[in-house]
Amino acid sequence: MIKNITNVRGISCWGAHTGIKSLRRDLAIIFSEKPGSVGAVFTQNKVIAEPLKISKKNVQDGTAQAIIINSGNANCCTGEQGYKGAEAMVKATAKELNIKCEDVIVASTGIIGEPFPTNDILKGIKDIAPKVSKKSSAGSFAANAILTTDTYAKEGFLEFKLDDYAINMGGIAKGSGMIHPNMATMLCFILTDASIEPKLLQKAVKESVDKTFNMITVDGDTSTNDMVVVLANGMAENETIVSEKSEWYVEFRTRLEEVMSHLAQLIVLDGEGASKFIQYDVINASDELEASKLARKVSSSSLVKTAIFGRDPNWGRILVAAGNAGVPFDYEKVDLYLGNDKQKVLLMEQGKPQQYNKNLMKKILRESQIFITLDMCQGDKEARAWGSDLTTDYVLFNSVYTT
Amino acid sequence: MIKNITNVRGISCWGAHTGIKSLRRDLAIIFSEKPGSVGAVFTQNKVIAEPLKISKKNVQDGTAQAIIINSGNANCCTGEQGYKGAEAMVKATAKELNIKCEDVIVASTGIIGEPFPTNDILKGIKDIAPKVSKKSSAGSFAANAILTTDTYAKEGFLEFKLDDYAINMGGIAKGSGMIHPNMATMLCFILTDASIEPKLLQKAVKESVDKTFNMITVDGDTSTNDMVVVLANGMAENETIVSEKSEWYVEFRTRLEEVMSHLAQLIVLDGEGASKFIQYDVINASDELEASKLARKVSSSSLVKTAIFGRDPNWGRILVAAGNAGVPFDYEKVDLYLGNDKQKVLLMEQGKPQQYNKNLMKKILRESQIFITLDMCQGDKEARAWGSDLTTDYVLFNSVYTT
Numbered sequence: 112m113i114k115n116i117t118n119v120r121g122i123s124c125w126g127a128h129t130g131i132k133s134l135r136r137d138l139a140i141i142f143s144e145k146p147g148s149v150g151a152v153f154t155q156n157k158v159i160a161e162p163l164k165i166s167k168k169n170v171q172d173g174t175a176q177a178i179i180i181n182s183g184n185a186n187c188c189t190g191e192q193g194y195k196g197a198e199a200m201v202k203a204t205a206k207e208l209n210i211k212c213e214d215v216i217v218a219s220t221g222i223i224g225e226p227f228p229t230n231d232i233l234k235g236i237k238d239i240a241p242k243v244s245k246k247s248s249a250g251s252f253a254a255n256a257i258l259t260t261d262t263y264a265k266e267g268f269l270e271f272k273l274d275d276y277a278i279n280m281g282g283i284a285k286g287s288g289m290i291h292p293n294m295a296t297m298l299c300f301i302l303t304d305a306s307i308e309p310k311l312l313q314k315a316v317k318e319s320v321d322k323t324f325n326m327i328t329v330d331g332d333t334s335t336n337d338m339v340v341v342l343a344n345g346m347a348e349n350e351t352i353v354s355e356k357s358e359w360y361v362e363f364r365t366r367l368e369e370v371m372s373h374l375a376q377l378i379v380l381d382g383e384g385a386s387k388f389i390q391y392d393v394i395n396a397s398d399e400l401e402a403s404k405l406a407r408k409v410s411s412s413s414l415v416k417t418a419i420f421g422r423d424p425n426w427g428r429i430l431v432a433a434g435n436a437g438v439p440f441d442y443e444k445v446d447l448y449l450g451n452d453k454q455k456v457l458l459m460e461q462g463k464p465q466q467y468n469k470n471l472m473k474k475i476l477r478e479s480q481i482f483i484t485l486d487m488c489q490g491d492k493e494a495r496a497w498g499s500d501l502t503t504d505y506v507l508f509n510s511v512y513t514t
Numbered sequence: 515m516i517k518n519i520t521n522v523r524g525i526s527c528w529g530a531h532t533g534i535k536s537l538r539r540d541l542a543i544i545f546s547e548k549p550g551s552v553g554a555v556f557t558q559n560k561v562i563a564e565p566l567k568i569s570k571k572n573v574q575d576g577t578a579q580a581i582i583i584n585s586g587n588a589n590c591c592t593g594e595q596g597y598k599g600a601e602a603m604v605k606a607t608a609k610e611l612n613i614k615c616e617d618v619i620v621a622s623t624g625i626i627g628e629p630f631p632t633n634d635i636l637k638g639i640k641d642i643a644p645k646v647s648k649k650s651s652a653g654s655f656a657a658n659a660i661l662t663t664d665t666y667a668k669e670g671f672l673e674f675k676l677d678d679y680a681i682n683m684g685g686i687a688k689g690s691g692m693i694h695p696n697m698a699t700m701l702c703f704i705l706t707d708a709s710i711e712p713k714l715l716q717k718a719v720k721e722s723v724d725k726t727f728n729m730i731t732v733d734g735d736t737s738t739n740d741m742v743v744v745l746a747n748g749m750a751e752n753e754t755i756v757s758e759k760s761e762w763y764v765e766f767r768t769r770l771e772e773v774m775s776h777l778a779q780l781i782v783l784d785g786e787g788a789s790k791f792i793q794y795d796v797i798n799a800s801d802e803l804e805a806s807k808l809a810r811k812v813s814s815s816s817l818v819k820t821a822i823f824g825r826d827p828n829w830g831r832i833l834v835a836a837g838n839a840g841v842p843f844d845y846e847k848v849d850l851y852l853g854n855d856k857q858k859v860l861l862m863e864q865g866k867p868q869q870y871n872k873n874l875m876k877k878i879l880r881e882s883q884i885f886i887t888l889d890m891c892q893g894d895k896e897a898r899a900w901g902s903d904l905t906t907d908y909v910l911f912n913s914v915y916t917t
Contacts (some may be wrong), residue, residue: 158837158845188833188865190846223830224867333838413816413904414912421913427626430591434561435736442561443593462591464627501816503906509817510824 114268115250116281120304120346121145123243126256129235131183131221131228136256138235140204141178141300142243146214147344148309149175150316154337160187161227162197162217163338169201169213173309175342176214178300179204179236180257182285186219186227187335196229203233207240218298220259220285220336254283257298261285265377267370273359276349278305282370286327286378297324299339299374305363306345307352314355315364316341323371326403326496327379328411341367379497384505387419389481389498397490401438405485406496408436416501422476424449424467426458433485446486450475461488517671518653519684523707523749524548526646529659532638534586534624534631539659541638543607544581544703545646549617550747551712552578553719557740563590564630565600565620566741572604572616576712578745579617581703582607582639583660585688589622589630590738599632606636610643621701623662623688623739657686660701664688668780670773676762679752681708685773689781700727702742702777708766709748710755717758718767719744726774729806729899730782731814744770782900787908790822792884792901800893804841808888809899811839819904825879827852827870829861836888849889853878864891 116122121144131137151170153163169175179200186193197217205212219227243249254264268281282301307315320339345351352359380388391410396402409415412432418425426447434442443462448455454475456467475481481500519525524547534540554573556566572578582603589596600620608615622630646652657667671684685704710718723742748754755762783791794813799805812818815835821828829850837845846865851858857878859870878884884903 156834156837157839157841157843158833188830188845188862188867190866223834224862333834335834335837417909417912420909423913427591430561431559431626431736431738434559434738436560438560440560442591459591459627463593464591501909503909506820506823506904506906506909509820510826 113247114281115247115266116141116253116268116283116302117245117247117250118268119279119281119302121344122302123245124249124253125239125242125244126252126254127235127239129238130231131181135258136252137181137183138232138239139180139253139256140236140239140243141253141302142208143176143302143342143344145344145346146174146176147342148173148307148312149340149342150309150312151338151340152317152320154333154335156333156335158187158335160185160219160336161189161193162186162219163336164194165197165201166216166218166338169216172213174214175216176210177204177208178216178218178340180218180298181232182257182259183221184219184225184227185221185223185336188224189227193227196227196232199229199233200236203236204240207236216340218336218338220257220298223335257283257285259285260383261381263381265374267373269366269370271362271366273305273349273362276347278303278347278349280305280366280370282374284374284378286381297337297378299324299371301341301367301370303341303343304345304347305343305352306347306349307343307363311352311355311360312341312343315367318364319368319371322368323375326407326494327375328407328496328498376497379499382499384502384508385499386502386504387479387481387500389419389483389500391496391498392484392493394484394486394493395490396487396492399492399494402492402494404436404438405433406494409433409483409485410496410498413501416498419481420500420502422473424458424472424476426464429483429485430459440487440489444488446488448484448486449482451482516650517684518650518669519544519656519671519686519705520648520650520653521671522682522684522705524747525705526648527652527656528642528645528647529655529657530638530642532641533634534584538661539655540584540586541635541642542583542656542659543639543642543646544656544705545611546579546705546745546747548747548749549577549579550745551576551710551715552743552745553712553715554741554743555720555723557736557738559736559738561590561738563588563622563739564592564596565589565622566739567597568600568604569619569621569741572619575616577617578619579613580607580611581619581621581743583621583701584635585660585662586624587622587628587630588624588626588739591627592630596630599630599635602632602636603639606639607643610639619743621739621741623660623701626738660686660688662688663786664784666784668777670776672769672773674765674769676708676752676765679750681706681750681752683708683769683773685777687777687781689784700740700781702727702774704744704770704773706744706746707748707750708746708755709750709752710746710766714755714758714763715744715746718770721767722771722774725771726778729810730778731810731899731901779900782902785902787905787911788902789905789907790882790884790903792822792886792903794899794901795887795896797887797889797896798893799890799895802895802897805895805897807839807841808836809897812836812886812888813899813901816904819901822884823903823905827861827875827879829867832886832888833862843890843892847891849891851887851889852885854885
């Protein structure tokens, strides 16, 4: 049996079909026996969905105890009707679980601009709140209920130790379309029983998101509904982590990034119409932020993405995309590789194209996972990004979305 | 008979096939009887092709007399061999035309990273320099010789008056792939017989490029070779324009933008794999730069572009893309229209989706030219951008480019 968020002490959940979507599950609830520290990041889009307005307020005190999420309707561009709907979701959840409204996080995902089906959802909350469970299947139901065009549920779980304390950490996520840095149309909810001070948790969340969810791209558009929420309920009873200099913090932060990295990659693997998963490494850069900008820019290039779809080792497009990142660098120092440690081809050395083994290159480009490494040869900083290719399927899928 | 750059006083040119490309013309030369003022802008990409290094130096004194351009090889990532090749092109052109090296502008476009075929090109220069002609067909030969994946030559010409002085202004351009603001993989050469002081010409060029070539996008990638050069040889004998406050400057600047706008739109119309030409207007914004950012961001969105390809009036994607422009605005004030004055549909009013005539919408989306207007209702500033849709043909075209 798999372990998932239900293996985190005190966490129970459920996911069910309430009628917002025609067939699939569309409402999920996650409940923590005890209120815990919460850290969260929200979309940078200037158009913000209604539930985010409430969730942003409710995380400000650093405490949360439950998360309620619907899929099928994004509750965005719905005005007052939508805002009241989100508010009602929070109230109903707090009432059913007998907790405070301010400790409820609310999220929505789905179509923008449709009237919000408040009544159906309120009925659903009444229905599912009593069913929250610690069964593994309940975790899977919740993971499935937050999906939209995703083709599979995204779950992650790991255990680690803070000295003698065994810590559990699990998460669920959704992605698929509109996936891009600064956030993506994506939701991610991570639960842990570690005890950590809210401000420090927020710091860990921000840093980990910058290295994971903000480094993935499917199509360059950032949605109105994105959020990553981490709830740490302290039920592992470790002494609360209060200093960023403590070893425990470093361990916690590392493991959080590990879970996020896993979920972020699952999102890219399920990108709309994607045929390949591409990992971009920028190494030996003179600055970490610059390395990150370079990796993101190359991973966002339509020309690079179509080349990978076409199994074309078009190093020129990779270099040109890097040149567009707004980062100063001397391209006549740069090396470029395709492939990973198992099989690798040097495409460009010190800015000059190289002769290479064409059969090996063909073999590398036939794989479903492609690795691109840009060695700046200018320092010791690095960054990693993940993206998908740009396919005819992507275009077809997105050209007929609403009709 | 059409009028083109050869109708500018003192301008003669030629374009021929010298063997860089297999069949089509690949070398163009433009010569001005007298040296003139020059204004130019170059790519912002950090990876810069060899000829640009020389041309940037040669425009610094504000004077130029000839332009030599090859297509088929971009002379980029070619190191010293390429730099020497570009230098040799300048020397040969100056020698054949009996002018100064510093008055020659050199440009290249085509494949990146192939060794530069210097000898073929030098032979070509010797061959075509004596052929420069004022025949209309010579202008057409030059316009064709600078193309790469373009499917047609881009020419523009207009006449206007500065009081009693008749001014001619003509230009040629190329585009097709990697078209995006700050510049595009594009070349544009404009010739005029107006007399204008070099610094003022540079100002006019910069301002006009910002409103035209920097407002078009095909696929978001900016190339290593882009440049816009304007040469004003003063042979209309008007008193030299020396003040930006003079009526003549305003007229000159307006006409320059008109020629650039025409050529920029021709480039978008010929975008790789494009099935539709889309004009984006952002109106009633509180700031011009912000309006421009909004228009550019929406025009670059893969999701907006695929929706238009699929004839899908997906207003949500347009609003989301605007929200990603990094510009603060209140989306609950925004109106959104599809169509132009002849036939228009209101999709969204004050941030709320509207009921509309579905048959009229279908008719509008069947057109090959699509007009999108985002009314910010927050001021009186505006900006216009042009782009293409994202099609399955684009993906197929770019997935098999080098193989």
